[in-house]
Amino acid sequence: MHSVASLAGTPSAASNPASRRRATTKTATRFTSPLVAGIHRRGLSSSQGRGRILKTSCSSSNMLSVHVQVEVKEDCVDGFIAASLANATNSVQEAGVSRFDFVQETEAPTKFQLVEIYSAADAPAKHKETAHYNAWRETVADMMQVPRTNVKYNTVFPTEKKAWDVPSDLASGQASADAHGVTDLLAVHVFVHVKPDCVAAFRDASIANASKSIDEPGVSRFDLLQQADDETKFALVEVYNSPDAPAKHKETAHYNTWRETVADMMAEPRTNIKFRNLFPKSEHGWVEEK
Numbered sequence: 001m002h003s004v005a006s007l008a009g010t011p012s013a014a015s016n017p018a019s020r021r022r023a024t025t026k027t028a029t030r031f032t033s034p035l036v037a038g039i040h041r042r043g044l045s046s047s048q049g050r051g052r053i054l055k056t057s058c059s060s061s062n063m064l065s066v067h068v069q070v071e072v073k074e075d076c077v078d079g080f081i082a083a084s085l086a087n088a089t090n091s092v093q094e095a096g097v098s099r100f101d102f103v104q105e106t107e108a109p110t111k112f113q114l115v116e117i118y119s120a121a122d123a124p125a126k127h128k129e130t131a132h133y134n135a136w137r138e139t140v141a142d143m144m145q146v147p148r149t150n151v152k153y154n155t156v157f158p159t160e161k162k163a164w165d166v167p168s169d170l171a172s173g174q175a176s177a178d179a180h181g182v183t184d185l186l187a188v189h190v191f192v193h194v195k196p197d198c199v200a201a202f203r204d205a206s207i208a209n210a211s212k213s214i215d216e217p218g219v220s221r222f223d224l225l226q227q228a229d230d231e232t233k234f235a236l237v238e239v240y241n242s243p244d245a246p247a248k249h250k251e252t253a254h255y256n257t258w259r260e261t262v263a264d265m266m267a268e269p270r271t272n273i274k275f276r277n278l279f280p281k282s283e284h285g286w287v288e289e290k
Contacts, residue, residue, distance in 0.1 A: 218245025
């Protein structure tokens with residue numbers, strides 16, 4: 001894993017990816033999208049080498065993102081990784097599941113996060129009925145150091161639902177397709193708590209920053225989430241594909257405009273946690289499919 005001394009978008013602290021559709025068997029009812037109504041639709045230039053096109057739209061993705069925090073016993077790390085890779089590989093093939101990312105803390109290897117993105121309202125319950133989920137649950141039950149917890153978010157950016165989907169080869173079970181491209185990625189989860197009267201302004205400024213950040217060549221994802229039970233709390237999920245990308249991000253005009261704009265909106269200093277990617281295994285599985 002590349003070490004990165006400078007993180008984008010936050011001071012250092014150690015606390016808390018062509019358009020595609022699923023096959024017809026994966027068609028599901030989508031969530032409604034109230035979060036970023038009023039945002040003007042505009043196209044973004046394709047990023048270097050990837051040709052991604054992400055657009056802001058009046059129709060927000062507003063899907064459910066569940067971040068599951070897990071801490072396992074030290075002698076159970078390898079077993080937990082193996083079980084969770086099997087579960088994630090199968091979970092992204094479910095109808096209503098857009099992503100099922102699996103990451104490990106860089107500074108605390110017994111700590112993990114599952115980042116589950118659901119595009120249908122009934123998908124979380126259906127996920128818990130699957131054989132692979134129940135096999136995972138039973139397998140890892142005795143590996144827990146402490147009971148696992150979760151935080152639920154609404155997706156804000158990217159605003160187009162297709163931008164959240166894993167590539168079609170992963171969604172159809174071709175896991176071997178995830179073995180090419182950059183494999184050592186840095187995921188930075190940034191946690192922001194803003195003043196109640198600054199929620200809308202912070203969200204707008206952060207969408208503007210994210211919509212430009214995703215075009216940086218060293219950035220694979222730049223997601224903005226809003227906590228479901230507390231609208232003043234946000235998470236930025238920043239995924240970098242090179243060791244110098246975070247520092248380069250902090251040199252951009254859009255980042256510095258964002259930083260200055262939101263400085264006085266903070267209810268408390270923002271924090272971050274750094275992770276290494278376990279699933280998807282390579283950048284192919286993180287960027288939006290062309």
